[in-house]
Amino acid sequence: MSSVRIECVAKEGCRIAESPVWDEKEGALLYVDITGRKVCRWSPVTRQVQAIPVDAPVSSVALRKSGDYVITLGTRFAALKWKEELVTTITQVDKDKANTRFNDGKVDPAGRYFAGTMAEEIRPAVLERHQGSLYTLFPDLSVVRHFDQVDISNGLDWSLDHKTFFYIDSLSYSVDAFDYDLQTGKIGNRRSIYKLEKEESIPDGMSIDTEGKLWVACYDGGRVIRLDPETGKRLQTVKLPVDKTTSCCFGGNDYSEMYVTTATDGMDKEWLSRQPQAGGIFKITGLGVKGVPPYPFAG
Numbered sequence: 477m478s479s480v481r482i483e484c485v486a487k488e489g490c491r492i493a494e495s496p497v498w499d500e501k502e503g504a505l506l507y508v509d510i511t512g513r514k515v516c517r518w519s520p521v522t523r524q525v526q527a528i529p530v531d532a533p534v535s536s537v538a539l540r541k542s543g544d545y546v547i548t549l550g551t552r553f554a555a556l557k558w559k560e561e562l563v564t565t566i567t568q569v570d571k572d573k574a575n576t577r578f579n580d581g582k583v584d585p586a587g588r589y590f591a592g593t594m595a596e597e598i599r600p601a602v603l604e605r606h607q608g609s610l611y612t613l614f615p616d617l618s619v620v621r622h623f624d625q626v627d628i629s630n631g632l633d634w635s636l637d638h639k640t641f642f643y644i645d646s647l648s649y650s651v652d653a654f655d656y657d658l659q660t661g662k663i664g665n666r667r668s669i670y671k672l673e674k675e676e677s678i679p680d681g682m683s684i685d686t687e688g689k690l691w692v693a694c695y696d697g698g699r700v701i702r703l704d705p706e707t708g709k710r711l712q713t714v715k716l717p718v719d720k721t722t723s724c725c726f727g728g729n730d731y732s733e734m735y736v737t738t739a740t741d742g743m744d745k746e747w748l749s750r751q752p753q754a755g756g757i758f759k760i761t762g763l764g765v766k767g768v769p770p771y772p773f774a775g
C-alpha cells in the first residue's frame with residue numbers, strides 16, 4: 477500500500493474552484509473560479525497562481541490543439557488567448573433560457589468539447605430544476621444539444637476504450653454511463669453505475685485513471701471516491717480537510733498526482749474558520765495510480 481499525502485498547494489481561497497486540467501506544455505495546473513470569474517494557472521515551479529479575470533461565471537477550461545485554451549463562460553463557448561488575456565466568443569447556447577450558465581466541461585478523445593448547463597444557483601445546490609442541457613462543441617464550431625431537463629450538469633469523462641461516456645447530473649446523486657460512439661460523438665443507453673451514499677453527499681467533478689476506475693469529487697462530502705464502473709462498487713475513499721470538494725484531475729510528472737479543487741461559496745464565517753484551507757487547490761500524492769492526459773479541443 478502506498479501512503480497517501482494531501483497538501484494544499486494554492487491557498488488563494490477561490491469561491492468555486494473547478495475544472496482542474498493539467499497543461500503539460502506549461503507544466504502547470506489550469507482551473508477556473510466560477511463565481512470568482514477568473515481562469516487560473518498554478519505553477520509547481522513558482523508556486524504562484526496567475527489569474528485572468530473574465531466578465532461572467534467561467535465554469536470550465538480546456539486545452540486547444542492550436543494552442544491557448546477554450547472556456548465555457550456564462551452560456552458561451554469562448555476562446556482564451558492567455559498572454560493577450562483575450563476572450564472571444566465562439567458560440568452561445570441556451571438562447572431560450574434567461575437564467576442559466578454553463579457548468580463542468582471536458583474534451584472527448586476525438587477533440588470535441590462537451591459541457592452542460594444549469595440554472596444559476598440561489599445558494600449551493602438550490603436552483604430552479606430541469607433548466608440545464610448537455611451540449612457538444614464540435615471542431616467545426618457547430619453545437620449539438622444531447623438532452624435537456626438537467627439539474628446541475630457536472631462531471632464527465634470517457635472510458636479507456638472510448639466506448640462509454642460517464643456523466644453526473646449532481647441532484648440525481650448518481651454517476652451515470654452512456655454508450656459512446658467516438659466516430660460521431662453520439663451518446664445513448666443511459667444507466668446509473670453508482671448511487672452516492674448519504675455521507676458522500678453530492679457528486680461533482682470526475683476523472684478516470686489508467687485502470688479505468690472513476691474518481692469522483694463529493695461536494696459537501698469532503699472527499700474523492702474511487703469507483704469501479706464495471707461492478708458499481710466503491711474501491712477507495714480519500715478524505716480532504718475541507719467539505720466542498722468540487723472536482724479532480726491527474727497531473728504532474730506522468731500524471732501520478734491528483735489535483736482537487738474546492739469551494740467556499742455557501743460557507744459562513746464559523747464554517748470557514750474551521751476549514752481555513754477551503755477554496756484552495758489540493759495535491760494528492762501516493763495514490764499509486766495515474767491519470768489520462770487531457771485531450772485538446774480540435775477546433
Ligand SMILES: O=C(O)[C@H](O)[C@@H](O)[C@H](O)[C@H](O)CO
Binds near residue numbers: 492601630680722
Ligand atoms: O462546482 C460545480 O460544479 C457547481 O457549479 C457548484 O455550484 C456545485 O457543484 C454545486 O453547488 C453543488 O451542488
Ligand SMILES: [Zn+2]
Binds near residue numbers: 494580631
Ligand atoms: Zn462541478
